[in-house]
Amino acid sequence: MAERTMAEAINLALHQEMEGDDRVIVLGEDVGATGGVFRVTEGLLDKFGEQRVIDTPLAEALIVGSSLGMAIYGLRPVCEIQFSGFLYFAMHHIESHAARIRWRSRGRYSAPMVIRTPYGGGVHALEHHSESKEAFHAHSPGLKMVIPSGPRNARALMLSAIRDPDPVIFYEPKLIYRAFREEVPDDEETLPIGQSQVAREGDDLTMICWGAMLHRTLEAAEALAESDGVQAEVIDLLTISPLDDSIFTESVRKTGRVVIVHEAQRSFGPAGEIMARLNEKSFWYLEAPIQRVTGYDVIVPYFARERAYLPDADRIVKAATTALES
Amino acid sequence: MAERTMAEAINLALHQEMEGDDRVIVLGEDVGATGGVFRVTEGLLDKFGEQRVIDTPLAEALIVGSSLGMAIYGLRPVCEIQFSGFLYFAMHHIESHAARIRWRSRGRYSAPMVIRTPYGGGVHALEHHSESKEAFHAHSPGLKMVIPSGPRNARALMLSAIRDPDPVIFYEPKLIYRAFREEVPDDEETLPIGQSQVAREGDDLTMICWGAMLHRTLEAAEALAESDGVQAEVIDLLTISPLDDSIFTESVRKTGRVVIVHEAQRSFGPAGEIMARLNEKSFWYLEAPIQRVTGYDVIVPYFARERAYLPDADRIVKAATTALES
Amino acid sequence: MPRRELKIAPRLEDLSVLEQGGQVDDDLEPQLDDDLLRRLHRTMLLSRRFDERLLRWQRQGRIGTFAPAMGQEASQIGAAAALRDSDWMVPSYRESAAALWRGTPLWGLILYDAGYNEGAEVPEGQKDLPICVPVASQIPHAVGLAYAAKYRGTDEVVMVFFGDGATSEGDFHEAVNLAGVYRAPVVFVCQNNQWAISTPLEKQTAAETLAHKAVAYGIPGVRVDGNDVLGVYLAASEAVEQARAGDGPTLLECVTYRLSVHTTADDPSKYREEEDVEDWEEHDPIPRLRRYLLDRGTLSEDDVERLEQEVDDDIEGAWDEAEGRMQQLGDPVDMFDHVYAEMPPYLAEQREAFAQQHEG
């Protein structure tokens, strides 16, 4: 058991899975010699060599498309797209092929591959380096989309993603790559994909979030508890798609009041589906309008103004208060 | 005034706008000699020549990316992506550039361009030729997304789209390209982008839809009127983004019951945002859970099973009944 | 070196073996046994007659849109014939002739054309990928397969097919470039049939030939008469052996012609002259091979007649087989299958609701 950052924890998962399974190949831009711009693939090249740790030419569609070919062959590629804002280049391979090869081939072939990519804002990066487009991939049957919220679940979910028989987009919240450390057991540990978790229990209000926003939401929940003794239940989705609606709909039946938090832009963002499921499964329990705390419907501003774009504890508390008072 | 199909009506708009404005350029795969696989650009090459009607090399990212360059220069490109299922190839130019050049350049440059593409199912086409991914573009600040539902509004909206100062994705419901004719005035006629319309008035129930689904929804509305005298108000969004939530939220304050219909897959589909806006603006008026009638969360099946995938009047009536009875 | 011309190292060449009249180049003529030659001829003929029949069936509404291989039989089959069963074949949507050579049953192709997902199924053991509709997007998949085959230390080779129009897509560029860097065991077979729907080659690229594009990737480029099955077989075999030997990829341009429609949704009269088609019919690969086989006594005129009857019977039989299967395949609830290895709860709910609605 050691204290690890999320970057180190994912790195641990890659090391362990590559040791145990020679089908696992890591590829992407600068994943080898530098160990990735966030050092998540550090040490893999030295340990596993150029055959299994590939610095590819600069082409995202190619990284995903060739990974798919490897997966069809029976390997387990884990490819990295340097920033999620460059995943758009590969959209056709994700949407039209990785998500469909099982279906198209009637089960003859499949795409057991992981597409790792750092997403989200808050690290003072350049344009295109702070995007959150869960909605682009959550809407595609055949794809899975996973977002860890800390070192321990990141490591466990990465193991599960590599072993998953279907393609997984693994969105890594770059804001918390090194924000804090957590005990991460050396022994292998997995978490089921497609299951959300209760991160904090409470009866007054349900807060639904994921990734880096979990921590701002927990912060808000604590603030609410201290200031006005409100106990918020905080749910960490962990998997965006296939969406697990059992836990949050249950929670809302208890609390009747909801706040959803995400970094992505508001309109047509991921909160919409959560609200839809609540409408379908917990409608009669809702005591107030569901509140969304999200990025605004603007392009993520350059970093001097970035803080203003991202949800923070204040905004979450305000929304919770509205949900509780209406 | 003449009876025209939707394909003819869009063709009319292109002819008229190209005549009136030499900044308008049409480009895409097979838009020239054949007049497009759906004949929507028929006759343009003969009339306006190869300089203004360009059969491009086979590359969607290029079609959108080079159109953007033309738009920045001050032209008004109207490019065609042969089927919306191939628009994914251009995702990075749409999301990272067309939607942002105004913002990035602080207004110095802009992207007055239209991306036309046939979308949706029901025409017995091959794989990738029946897709509905409104959600991919509606979630992008800076982009507009328009979907006509018939010849007359298609022509009017196309004129508005070409004249719009911002990039417009113009999704053409291929199922109704030739399904019926409508009076379309020869004289220029426009419709404001960003405004939905009431397609049928009623007090008992609100139905929200667009594109080809409008007609199946109206069919369902008539059936309901005849069978049990229920009067459904049917709202045709026409613009998906920027979403006009004024008319449907108003309507729901009156009816309290809602059915949303779209072809796109259900999860994380466009209905989610409509439900979110209703939750935020008409929550206290909702008398029953909002019903979604959508494509299933599967890949659109090959055409032998395609009918089963698409919403039809029966499914819409069933959902309406549920909305009314709960 | 103030100003000097840059040279090109890898081979960039043009070749052909069998002329239309049946004359062969003695130096290049591959020594193929009669059995192989007969199979090449039979499969080319089968593919041709099958396309002709499909066109009729399509007009009768018995099947949907499809893309005939007519005119490209030598390019497809000559190339595919250079592969072993242990090698991989990655098609686009027009490689029905190559698919037949590889073992895909006629009825399977019919099922696909009739709109059944089951038609995209590749027979167990046959190492082909399913039909790929998005132009050029299969090329990176092929390079990934090749990388994996090499990583596993096999001697498998991957052959990927695509058209002239496909060379304009970024996927073509990115994939061939990667194969060059990793010397992946892959053969890129470009079916240059002169047209991308209505777009002629000269609007597709200003390159002198498509083989020239190999220079951009530091790999050999070979241009071959695509209606010359011996030439295609020779060029493809050289490329396959080079790949198998670990010496990397080759870009092979087969110069051929699409004798029929792009797909049944297309009307070529809008964009090409009937004369061009007639000129190219003069270069039809099937009579050319037949002339050669008759000359060398591998086939007799009677054999040919018998053969035509035979393939027609195969086609009729395939229709009955396909029709029989279509009866079984009616149930639309199957559309919920194969989305994930394991069906998520909400999808099971949707399936359930659908099933009820369609029983009741």
Place this chain on the structure above:
Amino acid sequence: MPRRELKIAPRLEDLSVLEQGGQVDDDLEPQLDDDLLRRLHRTMLLSRRFDERLLRWQRQGRIGTFAPAMGQEASQIGAAAALRDSDWMVPSYRESAAALWRGTPLWGLILYDAGYNEGAEVPEGQKDLPICVPVASQIPHAVGLAYAAKYRGTDEVVMVFFGDGATSEGDFHEAVNLAGVYRAPVVFVCQNNQWAISTPLEKQTAAETLAHKAVAYGIPGVRVDGNDVLGVYLAASEAVEQARAGDGPTLLECVTYRLSVHTTADDPSKYREEEDVEDWEEHDPIPRLRRYLLDRGTLSEDDVERLEQEVDDDIEGAWDEAEGRMQQLGDPVDMFDHVYAEMPPYLAEQREAFAQQHEG
């Protein structure tokens, strides 16, 4: 023609004019007046000293991540100098040297590096596109601009910059191919600085040189010593004139080296040898040009000293200017501007809510 080699028509060549020691090739030496030569030298020096200062400011946390142009001043400025003001310049994210030549103020670059969207603003009248971060994606935009300029019957030329890594992206391929087909007036300037972050050229492509990639598009390919400002200026001028004359695009490969970090987030010691950097420092373009100017008496040693003082003062002044502006630019509510020409109602509501929260 059983088997024959294929030839290449458009020119594919390599050139250089000015050696490191200051020797020039008399046939190729462009006859530039002293004033232009002094401006070239001054801007190269300004860019170099500016990068050095930015690196310090970045370490002090006064600005964020940025990509220095160090080592590539001759490639960027030599190429941009071949343009007229009426021509277009389309940069990637590393063309700060070219931007300075074109007229972008130092304080503007500082604002960008400090995270203000206002820093991406291109001065009115200066026909440059804003900095483009997604690698290679600016290339199709440049071709669209060029098509439009030609359509409008102007004699404008578009010059687009990108790196060696960018040549692996599909956007590069698709755009250069289109320019070849339409003979668009565009010059493709590839800054081959040997590295794409940590990825060396040999992992990027197996092409013999990047200029060879021109063959795939039927256009001229020219490889020039990118640290030789005279050579770059000559090659770029030839390409620009060809484009202006309506004779189409050229792919220009400037062979140079990234002397500093990829960006300030990068640590080159992880992937390249200090020796290589030192070797390349021997080929620094600035001393090379200076030697030439001193030899021909265009500059004196005193001039050089005065000049260095001058540019340092410019840089200091620019910081004050930028800092002053940053005070004004605080208000985050500006993030709601410029999304659409007209703000949609729901966005106005969001802006309103935001404004209230940030006042109260």
